[in-house]
């Protein structure tokens with residue numbers, strides 16, 4: 001992993017893969033739809049498109065290569081901290097053709113920079129191609145964000161993808177597995193493109209616990225609804241109870257009840273909710289309420305990571321549940337190959353040493369933990385990546401969804417969001433004390 005030429009090829013590959021996805025997500029609708037705001041929760045797609053390239057220009061053209069700004073006047077328009085999403089349609093955004101031309105100009109220059117920049121020599125930003133990997137991850141994260149915009153968009157389907165392969169199901173699998181108590185290594189100091197919040201590797205002592213073998217299914221979640229889960233204050237954190245009362249929430253986002261069955265809207269198609277699929281589009285409050293109703297709780301972030309990475313035979317933490325190899329389609333449902341989670345029990349080749357399945361891919365999994373720095377955390381390369389989000393306002397999600405590219409998904413990768421969020425590709429599994 002540390003061979004600079006290999007990392008150079010991986011960076012080229014990651015940037016190219018990200019751009020192909022960006023192009024697909026922004027070419028499957030017309031210019032009117034690109035500039036429209038489909039939800040106040042999201043930016044117009046054309047904002048994401050130019051923001052991706054503006055960040056790429058700032059980090060790789062200016063910071064890495066030391067060159068002058070190409071379009072200094074647009075920096076402020078594409079600064080995510082200056083403008084909340086709801087206000088972005090009012091900004092003087094580049095029109096679609098202009099945004100595409102800017103994107104391709106930046107990319108041409110950046111590929112040239114990648115070709116001639118030495119990738120070792122003591123510059124933390126460029127060693128091991130870190131900034132290139134960071135920029136590829138950033139673009140893929142916006143590709144996930146743009147997929148959320150597509151899910152929120154009304155109108156006929158614009159995207160299509162094959163169904164996930166039929167998995168072996170959950171017959172014969174235990175409902176939960178036991179993870180013995182003791183120390184394990186959390187986080188990483190070795191992964192070249194790990195972001196600051198995943199660092200450094202450190203020992204954690206986690207008491208024995210039990211965790212679900214697979215994520216909670218739509219079918220199980222329907223039982224919670226049918227049992228009056230949304231009408232029973234006992235299961236809800238006070239803020240969650242207030243949210244579901246205020247907005248009249250009684251099911252996951254995009255679900256509706258019709259003719260005695262649950263239907264959902266998924267990328268422009270209305271279909272019956274599949275009972276064997278992991279539940280999707282639930283807030284942290286909904287996940288937490290379900291877990292309490294079930295007599296269980298959400299796993300902590302450290303429990304999740306121990307269940308995913310700890311190898312009890314070697315005592316080592318693996319890069320992924322299945323080992324140290326990069327993900328393949330046999331391991332996990334990633335990369336927007338399929339526009340939905342796979343049925344629970346799928347991807348046996350991707351299970352962890354404890355036999356926990358689908359930790360990577362399918363749905364982001366809410367944990368009970370606040371987003372906090374690890375001991376020894378150092379902000380890199382800027383405070384706005386993670387540090388400004390640390391604290392009790394954000395809950396940690398782990399594992400990545402079907403919408404996440406492998407470059408932005410590792411056993412150590414940490415995502416965070418507000419506990420009210422439900423338009424994200426979020427699900428969960430439950431745990432209990434031993």
Ligand SMILES: [Fe+2]
Nearest residue numbers: 051080138142
């Ligand atoms: Fe961004």
